[in-house]
Amino acid sequence: MFAKRMQNLGTETAFEVLARAKALEAQGRDVVHLEIGEPDFDTPANIIDKAVEALRSGYTHYGPSAGLPEVRKVFAEYIARDRGIDVGPENVVIVPGGKPVIYFPLTALVDPGDEVIYPNPGFPIYESVIRFLDGIPVPLPLSEEKDFSFDIEDLKSLVSEKTKMLIINSPQNPTGGVLSAADLDAIAELAVEYDFWVLSDEIYSKIVYEGNHESISTRPGMLERTIILDGHSKTYAMTGWRLGYGIMPAELANGVAKLQTNCTSCTASFTQIAGAEALTGPQDAAQAMVAEFKVRRDLLVDGLNAIEGISCKRPRGAFYVFPNVSSLGLTSKEVENRLLNEFNVAALAGTSFGKYGEGYLRFSYANSQENIRKALTRFAEFVEAVRP
Secondary structure (H helix, E strand, O other), rough: OOOHHHOOOOOHHHHHHHHHHHHHHOOOOOOOOOOOOOOOOOHHHHHHHHHHHHHHHHOOOOOOOOHHHHHHHHHHHHHHHHHHOOOOHHHHHOOOOOOHHHHHHHHHHOOOOEEEEEOOOOOOOHHHHHHHOOOOEEEOOEEEHOOEEEHHHHHHHOOOOEEEEEEEEOOOOOOOOOOHHHHHHHHHHHHHHEEEEEEEEEEEEOOEEOOOOOHHHHHOOOOHHHHHHHEOOOOOOOOOOOEEEEEEEEEHHHHHHHHHHOOOOOOOHHHHHHHHHHOOOOOOOHHHOOOOOOHHHHHHHHHHHHHOOOOOOOOOOEEOOOOOOOEOOOOOOHHHHHHHHOOEEEEEEHHHHHHHHHHHEEOOOOOOOHHHHHHHHHHHHHHHHOOO
């Protein structure tokens, strides 16, 4: 029935677990949702108001595939100021959500047989798209001992003449890890030496709790070989608006825009106007959201580490924790299933993010403090019930 390439296409397990949790709720169960990576806040009012104004002002028609010129300008000015790099509107492509900035550049650059190095555990769509394009996915193990960064010698050992791209994600999903300045320096040196692209997924760049976010695009020789993925879903609680953007060399931006023409035509015009307001308007709501996430992070990490046999690093960014549950004597998938089915807590097995996620769970703390406390109580009961 399907084309052979469909056999290579993966999925995002969070939505599958969400569906299972919703089915249990429909049976009357009280499920705590810590599986989905979606802020539980409303989109700030000024952004909604701007969208309504845009709709009433006629932003209901097609726009250019790369994005509305005036919005590309706003996004370019924001990135230039925020990252400290020299980019203009010609470097911006506005797309419906963040995932097209994975799919379109990979489609434009990766030929069958090209190797793409990606973090593992990592966002599952990276590997899925690489395989779909008949590229060769090369997993780069992330280590708990290194706060879920990687060993630079491991990276060096994976680079070859076939390496077309390296994907990095900082702050990272699923671990909350943040790459250090030294990590970025080392990656940049390798990228320049071996002449490969870097796709830098910076969708969580504004959700950092200690220090400041750094982009690899600032390193010497990297602006011309870096694709920055950013968007509004996480920072501004705009998941349903489907608004993302990529920053890349102008020639590649033209190719990505052509792919958008073939796939979606363009991104909804009124959402782009709202997105410009998000970047230029008041930031107090977004900053308050991050402050609340930090409180929840500490509540969850401290609670997990208080449970005998469970250890959890304190992540520096994003809104996930990645506790080590290997002492329970169960696979990560078994923990996920039993925790949901028997104790009504929805979480994700570490292996949802690759083979190096075995022995871990991902909890999203994009939920209330009350629900996090409830989940911790239930998880402690689960651990007590299954501990060898």
